[in-house]
Amino acid sequence: MKSIPSKNNSTSDLSRHTAASARAVKLRELIHVHDYQYYVLNSPTVGDSQYDNFLEELREIERIFPELITNDSPTQRVSGEPLTEFNTYTHSEPMLSLANAFNKEELLKWDKRVKDNSENKKIDYVCEPKIDGLAISLIYNSGIFSQGATRGDGQTGEDITANLRTIRTLPLRIKADTTSEIFEVRGEAYLSKSEFERINQERIKAEEQLYMNARNTAAGSLRQLDPKITASRKLNMFIYQLGYSSETQEFDYHFDALQWLQKKGFPINPLIKKFTKIDEVVDYCEKLEKQRDSLNYDIDGVVIKVNNLQIQKQLGVAGREPRWAIAWKFPAEQAVTKLQKIEVSIGRTGVITPYAKLEPVIVGGAKISMATLHNFDHIQKLDLRAGDDVIIQRAGDVIPQVVAPILAxxxxxxxxxxxxxxxxxxxxxxxxxxLDNAAHYCSNSACPAQISRQIEHFASKTAMDIEGFGEERSKELVNLNFLRSLADIYTLKNHYSELIELPGYGEKTLKNLFIGIEESKKQPLEKLLIGLGIRHVGNETARLLVQSFKNLDNLTIATADDIAQIQGIGNVTANSIAHFFSIDRNQHLIKNLLDLGLNTSVNRQIIDGDLNGLIFACTGKFKTWSRSEFENLINSLGGRYSRTITKQLDYLVFGVDGGKKIEQAKALGINIINEDEFINYLAKQKDA
Incomplete structure (x- = not known):
């Protein structure tokens, strides 16, 4: 971890602040990228340990300089975004991440913080093996399993109900305490070591490529569109938490809730233990680390939770993590391989990042052939040279780092x-x-490598969602001089006669590509803002900007002070946004995009309605909107969209062929309105 600039009263305060600000910007960008690769693509590019170092360094900077905390900082929210193969699912309560402890000293510090911030100084802890699988949420309605989802970004996941049903240890029916009871349980789906071995033996016989590790195989199995494939993988699961309940299911202790769930028929890990002393917790963690290889499933640590649920509420949540729980992480796995070559890549902001090309080696169940080297200073510090034997380490299922050369x-x-x-x-x-950090960068804003990365980002599912614009196609079209800016995407059809002559650009391919480009013009303004690649502007910041300024014209003339007035947007983010729109080439780009017909305003009849944080769900088919358009509408007007029926819901809006959600909402006493009533409601909000 880099040293953090101290905050003091010396004359160098300004330079320290500047260095800290620049480093925080870089760390946030790194963490956001790696979150996307890990949670969305299931293709991580840094190891657990390196990721944890990034996060700890950013947290320390923000502790010393709290004015640098931004709304979209990874320390302030749960990281990460859902895939798009399945319908999205909004969790009733966030599925949080955990802070990490890597040794006894760090765990004891956490124990002290818990006791210092609790009214009750006698704390019991529950210790649970940290399963290396996929976090899931399960909904039960009147004792019947009705819906299930992945964690996703913590707020929104994927609806994988059909695939979860194939897990034999998941009870499809339990005895409900009341006919109207709706409750959620959370757990971890995983693939056992023996089942993983069986699957690979079958692939050997079929002369197919082997899977590299059980965690990725489990995640891929749950994302299969055909449940029959999922069923053939024989996944398993452990439940680790009782979530919300529509009935008053009172428990004083987490351990009691787990015992209740076990009696209901849910699989609870038999190694879960309760302790009254922190030294007993340490002993448990150290013993489980020695025992891990003998287990029939992968674990990468231990989760330690405060047992008393009232104390959990008192301690609350800090940003993306509960204060009442922590993960003891086992040491990173290591291997030795050859550093064949050091090469560089160029990002969309021009930053040049060196990376290691390695002789392929298996680390932590994955074949590793590349690893980032971060920057030139890092290479010099480690004294890395092409041709060295190097130590690679990989914690859990995340991408590796080069630890050191073997000088001997x-x-x-x-x-x-x-x-x-x-x-x-x-x-x-x-x-x-x-000058403010260790990064090297290309000084040419028209650099083809930068432009291709910018186009790749602009067309990604997170932004304008133009199918067919992946990394290779973006690079190819830039290198062939068909694309020199983002605006050129929308005039690409003018080059049809030239493109049709190229390999890989048949008539059907081009037709689908042009349709995707044209459809992207209808994307909501917040998607365009994300696509522009403005630093610090993610989903939430984009939504806040659209809600406040209504159109791009208003935003482009706003000052940093204007933007900073928005609750949830800090000064650093506001300055970044204002600076982006002050640059001539960006102003020219915005004008071109407007002339080309992109949506640069809230393109809905009612733009001033304020839903004030009300929670809406829907069921059935609408005349006015698609399901995704309804969700975007709710979010753009300050409300919150939910895919599940819970007691927290304010309104259920139904269309033609409304489903069982109507009965669920009736049982909970939720307001139920049809599409026309909802439109009238919005009109009244506008006139209010």
């Missing part, structure tokens, strides 16, 4: 020192070093 194995005639290029490998422009 180094033969000077067989290794090569790395020198950061002085000119950009893509455009030959001068490479400069950022």
């Amino acid at each position: 194995n180094r033969k000077l005639g067989n290794v090569t020192q790395f020198m950061m290029p002085t000119t950009c490998p893509s455009c030959n422009s001068t490479v400069k070093k950022d």
Whole structure:
């Protein structure tokens, strides 16, 4: 971890603050990227330990300089975004992440914080093996399993009900205490070691490529569109928490709730234990680490929770993590391999990042052939050279880091020192070093590598969602000079006669590509803002900007002070947004996008309605909106959309062929209105 600039009264305060601000910006960008790769793509690119270092470093910067905390900081919210193969699902309560402890000292510090912030100084703890699987949420209605979802980004996941039904240890029916009872349980789906071995043996016989680890195989199994494939994988699960309940199911202790769930027929891990002393917790963690290889499932640590539920409420949540729970992480797995070559990649902001090309090696159940080296200073600090034997480490299921070279194995005639290029490998422009941090960057804003990355981001599912614009196609179209800016995407059809002659651009491919481009013009304004790649602007910030400014014209002339007035947007984010729109080439881009017909305003009849945080759900088919358009409408007007019926819901809006949600809502006494009544409700809100 880098050293954090201290806050003091010396004359160098300003430079320290500037350095801290720049480093925080970089860390947030890194963490957001790695969250996306880990949670959305299931293709992580850094190891657990490196990711944890990034997060701890950012948290320390924000502790020393609290004015640098931004609304979209990974420390302030649960990370991460859902995939799109399945319908989205909004959790009634966030599925939180956990802070980490890597040794006894860190666990004792957490224990002290818990006791210092609790009215009750006698704390019991519940210890649970940290299963290396996929977090899931299960909904039961009157004793029947009715819906299930993945964790996703903590707020929104994927509805994988059909696939979860195939898990034999999941009870499809339990004895309900009342006919109207609706409750949620949370747990971890996983693939046992023996089942993983069986699947790979079958793949050997079929001469198919082997799966690399059980965790990714389990995640991929639950994301199969065909439940028959999921069923063939024989997944398993453990339940670790009772969520919300429509009835007053009172428990004083977490351990009692687990015992109640076990009696109901839910699989609870038999290794879960309760302790009254923190030293007993440490002993448990150390013993379980020694025992992990003998278990028939993968674990990467221990989850420690405060047992008393009232104390849990008192302690609350800090940003993305509950204060009443922590994960003791086992040491990272390591392996030795050859560092074959050091190369560089260019990001959409021009930052040049060196990475290691490695002789493939298995670490933590995954084949590793590349690892980021972060920056030139990092390479110098480790004294890494191409040709070195190096130690690679990988914690759990996340991507590796190069720990160190094995100097005893180094033969000077067989290794090569790395020198950061002085000119950009893509455009030959001068490479400069950022004075505020260790990053090198290409000085040419028209660099083809930057533009292709910008286009890839703009067209991604997170932003404008243009199918067919992946990394390779973006790079190819830029290199062929068909695309030189984001606006060129929308004039690509003018090059049909040239494109049709190229390999891989048949008539059907081009037709689908052009349809996707044209459809993207209808994307809501918040998606466009994300696509522009403004630093610090994620989903939530984009939504707040649209809610406040209504159209892009208003936003482009807003000052940083204007933007900072919005609750939830800090000064750093406001300055970044105002700076983006002050740049001439960005102003030119916005004008072009407007002329090309993109949606640059809230394109709905009612733009001033304020739903004031009310929670809405829907069922059936609407005349006016699709399901996703209804969700976007609710969010844009300050409300919250839910896919489940809970007692927290304010309104259920139904259309034609409304389903069983209507009966569920009636049982809970929720307001139920039809589509026309909802439109009238919005009109009244507008006139109010």
